[in-house]
Amino acid sequence: VTIRHRITIKDVARDASVSQATVSNWLRGQPNGMSAETRERVGASARKLGYRPSGLARGLRGHGTLAIGLIVPSITNPSMPPIIRGAEDRASELGYGVFLSNIDRQWDKAADHALAMVDKGVEAIGFAFSIAGLDAPAATAASSAGVPVGALLPAGSGPIPAGVVGLDNEAGMRQVVDHLWNLGHRRFGFATNTRVTANGPHRRAGLAAALASRGASLDVRNVAEDLTLSRFDEWEEIQSGRRDALSLLATSDRPTAICAVNDLLAIGVVLAAGDLGLRVPEDLSVVGFDELTAGRVLRPPLTTINVPLYEMGRHLVAKVIEPTEKAGLRITPSLVVRGSTGAAPKSTRPRGHRMNDADRRG
Amino acid sequence: VTIRHRITIKDVARDASVSQATVSNWLRGQPNGMSAETRERVGASARKLGYRPSGLARGLRGHGTLAIGLIVPSITNPSMPPIIRGAEDRASELGYGVFLSNIDRQWDKAADHALAMVDKGVEAIGFAFSIAGLDAPAATAASSAGVPVGALLPAGSGPIPAGVVGLDNEAGMRQVVDHLWNLGHRRFGFATNTRVTANGPHRRAGLAAALASRGASLDVRNVAEDLTLSRFDEWEEIQSGRRDALSLLATSDRPTAICAVNDLLAIGVVLAAGDLGLRVPEDLSVVGFDELTAGRVLRPPLTTINVPLYEMGRHLVAKVIEPTEKAGLRITPSLVVRGSTGAAPKSTRPRGHRMNDADRRG
DNA sequence: CTGTTAGCGCTTTCAT
DNA sequence: ATGAAAGCGCTAACAG
Numbered sequence: 059v060t061i062r063h064r065i066t067i068k069d070v071a072r073d074a075s076v077s078q079a080t081v082s083n084w085l086r087g088q089p090n091g092m093s094a095e096t097r098e099r100v101g102a103s104a105r106k107l108g109y110r111p112s113g114l115a116r117g118l119r120g121h122g123t124l125a126i127g128l129i130v131p132s133i134t135n136p137s138m139p140p141i142i143r144g145a146e147d148r149a150s151e152l153g154y155g156v157f158l159s160n161i162d163r164q165w166d167k168a169a170d171h172a173l174a175m176v177d178k179g180v181e182a183i184g185f186a187f188s189i190a191g192l193d194a195p196a197a198t199a200a201s202s203a204g205v206p207v208g209a210l211l212p213a214g215s216g217p218i219p220a221g222v223v224g225l226d227n228e229a230g231m232r233q234v235v236d237h238l239w240n241l242g243h244r245r246f247g248f249a250t251n252t253r254v255t256a257n258g259p260h261r262r263a264g265l266a267a268a269l270a271s272r273g274a275s276l277d278v279r280n281v282a283e284d285l286t287l288s289r290f291d292e293w294e295e296i297q298s299g300r301r302d303a304l305s306l307l308a309t310s311d312r313p314t315a316i317c318a319v320n321d322l323l324a325i326g327v328v329l330a331a332g333d334l335g336l337r338v339p340e341d342l343s344v345v346g347f348d349e350l351t352a353g354r355v356l357r358p359p360l361t362t363i364n365v366p367l368y369e370m371g372r373h374l375v376a377k378v379i380e381p382t383e384k385a386g387l388r389i390t391p392s393l394v395v396r397g398s399t400g401a402a403p404k405s406t407r408p409r410g411h412r413m414n415d416a417d418r419r420g
Numbered sequence: 421v422t423i424r425h426r427i428t429i430k431d432v433a434r435d436a437s438v439s440q441a442t443v444s445n446w447l448r449g450q451p452n453g454m455s456a457e458t459r460e461r462v463g464a465s466a467r468k469l470g471y472r473p474s475g476l477a478r479g480l481r482g483h484g485t486l487a488i489g490l491i492v493p494s495i496t497n498p499s500m501p502p503i504i505r506g507a508e509d510r511a512s513e514l515g516y517g518v519f520l521s522n523i524d525r526q527w528d529k530a531a532d533h534a535l536a537m538v539d540k541g542v543e544a545i546g547f548a549f550s551i552a553g554l555d556a557p558a559a560t561a562a563s564s565a566g567v568p569v570g571a572l573l574p575a576g577s578g579p580i581p582a583g584v585v586g587l588d589n590e591a592g593m594r595q596v597v598d599h600l601w602n603l604g605h606r607r608f609g610f611a612t613n614t615r616v617t618a619n620g621p622h623r624r625a626g627l628a629a630a631l632a633s634r635g636a637s638l639d640v641r642n643v644a645e646d647l648t649l650s651r652f653d654e655w656e657e658i659q660s661g662r663r664d665a666l667s668l669l670a671t672s673d674r675p676t677a678i679c680a681v682n683d684l685l686a687i688g689v690v691l692a693a694g695d696l697g698l699r700v701p702e703d704l705s706v707v708g709f710d711e712l713t714a715g716r717v718l719r720p721p722l723t724t725i726n727v728p729l730y731e732m733g734r735h736l737v738a739k740v741i742e743p744t745e746k747a748g749l750r751i752t753p754s755l756v757v758r759g760s761t762g763a764a765p766k767s768t769r770p771r772g773h774r775m776n777d778a779d780r781r782g
Numbered sequence: 783c784t785g786t787t788a789g790c791g792c793t794t795t796c797a798t
Numbered sequence: 799a800t801g802a803a804a805g806c807g808c809t810a811a812c813a814g
Contacts, residue, residue, distance in 0.1 A: 113540040115807035158520040178475040292713040351654040352714040439801045477791035
């Protein structure tokens with residue numbers, strides 16, 4: 059607990075009877091040669107004195123600070139921890155530390171946080187699913203300050219810009235439609251809310267596109283977008299899915315399968331089905347996106363799309379720290395079939411069919 | 421995207437025709453007087469030039485770096501995000517940035533990570549539920565380097581040391597026992613595993629103590645501690661709870677209520693009950709600890725103990741950044757009654773009673 | 783191979 | 799009320 063005066067390179071130099079420069083060379087693995095004898099002597103002194111190089115001074119002098127920034131939209135979003143873990147792991151392997159900043163979906167805060175990180179000397183900044191692309195204010199602010207940025211983003215179609223790790227949501231929805239279509243489903247619903255990540259619109263569009271490629275289409279009346287959600291909160295997001303489902307299932311020609319923008323909403327859909335006395339998957343199939351643990355706990359367990367979040371976090375960091383490649387990386391998620399999807403119900407209710415009381419019962 | 425040469429205090433000084441010292445004074449809100457005229461002129465120049473002070477240089481010169489470190493045992497543990505969010509929020513309010521480090525329950529890594537943070541100039545380090553107290557190697561390493569440390573820890577009995585935010589697990593278990601006892605339960609079981617946080621033993625001891633205070637006791641045969649868990653993983657932890665329950669419920673005088681060390685294990689217990697054809701709560705009551713969202717999704721929803729994680733994260737940071745008070749803070753969690761607990765089953769099976777086939781059936 | 787000498791951007795006496 | 803100058807701990811040319 060001795061708060062001894064900080065041991066500097068100078069102390070080591072004096073102890074080893076060499077110059078600071080020599081110690082400095084020793085520090086970063088002798089770029090130019092160095093006699094083994096000296097190296098050892100310096101090493102011994104450093105160890106003896108308990109010397110630890112100051113990252114601050116090193117950073118100030120122009121060299122790296124060995125720190126990067128990671129900005130997450132909402133840390134309580136269950137998708138984030140694996141991403142952060144991946145990012146931190148990779149950064150750590152590369153000898154970097156990570157500054158974490160959570161903006162709680164207040165997108166306008168991103169730029170400030172990014173700049174604060176720049177001031178602290180980060181060498182790069184990664185955005186975990188920011189609402190917009192690399193052209194968002196926060197990203198441009200950082201890169202115009204000379205700090206490289208990278209981001210996790212929906213992939214969209216076309217090439218992926220350098221620095222971005224793109225999630226191919228469309229490919230995911232394609233798998234969902236394949237699965238459901240083979241099960242006989244023809245009327246699809248989509249549940250989302252106004253506070254989801256940038257992936258939301260891509261998932262909806264992906265569903266519509268996959269349906270279109272089979273000559274079917276996503277009826278706008280079968281798309282529910284809850285807008286009563288305020289700040290992000292897992293349970294609240296589940297509730298938004300529940301509200302969506304309630305409105306989706308109130309129509310006479312209700313969908314036989316509902317795709318939710320993510321697992322949280324999907325859980326809400328399953329819960330709503332229970333409220334309405336509908337059996338899943340006999341009466342209604344439900345599929346989510348993201349593969350959360352909560353979806354496995356649900357009865358029936360949720361069929362969903364697995365997204366390799368941990369790997370994405372790793373890639374994001376690798377991309378910003380060592381921007382070797384000039385192109386981005388495309389990540390394709392994959393379907394995980396569990397119990398919430400099954401054959402479409404036999405008795406399809408043609409459009410315009412009148413609801414009976416049993417349908418109405420909650 | 422212009423990577424203009426960094427604007428320094430010198431540029432501002434030149435532009436405003438004052439000295440660096442004056443700009444420096446202006447920077448940190450004029451400690452000594454300063455003519456309003458000058459202040460304004462400097463401000464104008466700074467704004468015009470887009471000046472941003474370098475945290476690195478500021479830190480090097482001896483003043484604060486406005487950065488703290490936060491070390492978490494396992495970021496994918498669902499209890500962590502709220503803590504991190506609270507910590508980050510409070511730090512941010514105080515103008516601090518936070519370095520996050522996840523050690524994935526590899527406790528021996530903590531010291532290295534802490535030291536790495538010290539090298540990066542953090543002003544303090546907070547440990548979110550480290551396995552040991554403030555006397556753990558990591559904490560002593562940091563504090564002997566002159567960096568104050570704080571931690572989230574089980575409170576235990578007795579006074580709480582400065583810098584620690586203590587969770588009173590015993591108080592939580594007392595509430596659990598009150599609730600269950602009033603429901604008629606007399607045979608209690610406890611499910612845990614060998615990889616839980618430092619709170620684990622305290623929860624078990626708390627249960628035993630609460631029972632003892634009513635003249636009852638926790639039969640060691642009714643304590644199951646799964647040890648097949650490797651790295652932390654939510655689903656795996658649920659499985660460990662399932663295994664615990666399977667062994668706990670195989671006895672002829674099985675407990676009528678099982679308390680799990682946390683919600684994840686508790687979910688596993690409920691799932692196991694389902695596997696065995698036992699109804700919850702009619703045949704078995706289950707209670708968890710931590711109040712996770714997954715527990716609300718479970719059917720029946722889990723009765724549990726809510727821990728104010730977000731607040732604890734905030735307190736932890738406040739304690740390490742402004743170590744005003746000399747004593748720690750005690751946090752008392754509170755019972756949340758949901759559907760997994762109910763009246764004890766009428767037909768109690770006295771010790772030694774022989775199981776019938778129905779009991780055996782899975 | 784190793785030592786000298788300048789700074790990096792900022793704070794901080796000490797003068798003025 | 800403001801300025802000059804000396805570093806914080808380290809790196810980066812150059813010299814020797």
